[in-house]
Amino acid sequence: AVVTVAAVGAGVQCWRMREAERRRREEEAARKPPPSLPKLILLALAAIVIDSIGILPSIGLPLIGETFDVIWAPIAATLVGFLFASPAGAAITFFEEITVFDFVPTASIMFCVVYGNHIYEKYLVKQASD
Numbered sequence: 001a002v003v004t005v006a007a008v009g010a011g012v013q014c015w016r017m018r019e020a021e022r023r024r025r026e027e028e029a030a031r032k033p034p035p036s037l038p039k040l041i042l043l044a045l046a047a048i049v050i051d052s053i054g055i056l057p058s059i060g061l062p063l064i065g066e067t068f069d070v071i072w073a074p075i076a077a078t079l080v081g082f083l084f085a086s087p088a089g090a091a092i093t094f095f096e097e098i099t100v101f102d103f104v105p106t107a108s109i110m111f112c113v114v115y116g117n118h119i120y121e122k123y124l125v126k127q128a129s130d
Contacts, residue, residue, distance in 0.1 A: 034115075034118045034122070035115070037123070040115055040118075040119065043083060043084075043111055043115065044108075044111055046079070046083055046107075047080075047083070047105075047107035047108045047110065047111040048105075048107075048108060050076050050079055050080065050093075050107040051105040051106065051107050051108050053072065053076070054069075054072055054076055054096075054097050054102055054106075054107075055102050055103060055105075057069070057072075058102045065102075069097055069098060069102065070098065072097055073093075073094050073097035073098040074094065076093050076094070076097050076106075076107070077090040077091070077093045077094035077097070078090065079107075080093040080106065080107050080110055081093075083107075084110045084111065084114045085114075086110060086114065089106070089110040089113075089114075092106055092110075093106045093107060093110070
């Protein structure tokens, strides 16, 4: 019983530390200025290229494409995680590339999730009010 209580206590402490780290990262990201329009365009193009590389071998070369997916999945996940600072996006990208869901444009979806609100508020709403 004492070991169980100690394990639960350690688990709660670990959860608190992870939660504090998550909040710190969110606050840091909120203070970070949003990217400029040229950088947004480059990020969108990078997302499209990542998605295109992931789907082309599966369409063109069915058997070789599956082998390529095993190599491409960790590369695509690393790129998405780096470009969009999203470990969850990297994990989803890895899962999508390694399974049969190659047709889903995960990197482009991550671009929209991360920067869509900023683009809408800064560029689309601003132009509509002008």
